[in-house]
Amino acid sequence: MTDHILLVEDDPKLAEFIAAELSLEGYRVTIAPTGMDGLSMARETQPDLVILDWMLPGISGLDLCLRLRKTGIQVPIIMLTAKDEVPDRVAGLNAGADDYVTKPFSMEELLARVKARLRRTHPEEPDVLGFEDLTLNRLTREVYRSTQLIELTAKEFDLLEFLLCHPRQVLTRDQILEKVWGYDFMGESNIIEVYIRALRIKLEANNPKRLIHTVRGVGYVLREYG
Structure with a gap:
């Protein structure tokens, strides 16, 4: 809500x-x-x-x-x-x-x-989200892959946070736009692809095993290495 x-x-x-x-x-x-x-x-x-x-x-x-x-x-x-x-x-x-x-x-x-x-006011929401060797701290806004600190922009952080809230769940482009950019987003049509690519580059800089996967024709999913 x-x-x-x-x-x-x-x-x-x-x-x-x-x-x-x-x-x-x-x-x-x-x-x-x-x-x-x-x-x-x-x-x-x-x-x-x-x-x-x-x-x-x-x-x-x-x-x-x-x-x-x-x-x-x-x-x-x-x-x-x-x-x-x-x-x-x-x-x-x-x-x-x-x-x-x-x-x-x-x-x-x-x-x-x-x-x-x-x-x-939503105590059920954890301050720290994790998946595999990836950790995101909502309070400090720090992201680690294993022991490596990953520097993200504010919107990259928000996108990764949304993916971490729904591990193994395929998220459509519309869902991502609505939750990360807002209902009235009027920017570039490929904005999600741009940010996903940027996230992958940063997350895979010291570990090439991919966590964010493309589901063609649908959207993206955070799942185990593969």
Whole structure:
């Protein structure tokens, strides 16, 4: 089931940018432009996670965080803030925020924090995935083949993570596009082939035994050497 994220951000350009990036990661996103909108939407839509700007028109993000917690909403809250002083961080955490990201921030950092917080709400999902001599750590975002550290880009990591979540299962191109790139992907039609090839090169650099196999006319599968 797709996780639903409520984004409370009054800057329309920033909100659209963040929402687009989250959508590409497969999340369902609702945008609230004010604190009061955020409060009502949180009650109505019951999101899985809230991203909350500190500086909002009307009630502040800090006050909104307090109100959400007082109304019994216990989903993870990540605050976006330009305030980086220790007292400000403490105030945010005391208001009930689970994490904060300081502006300006990289989208990769925000995505990593979103994934980490949502993972804690899905305790059945392991932090470390493995298959044969391949190991992927979701928390540190490190990948090893045997004892060899493999350097991957963010999207290569996401693709490998999806394959490791479904070992020996043939995954279609549509399934991979939906889960790794998002429903609205409009890029190159051969994007999956490009990333599979890049993954194979890196994974087989010191071990030629192939783990990612092509199932012609269908898609790809992670299975034993062969």
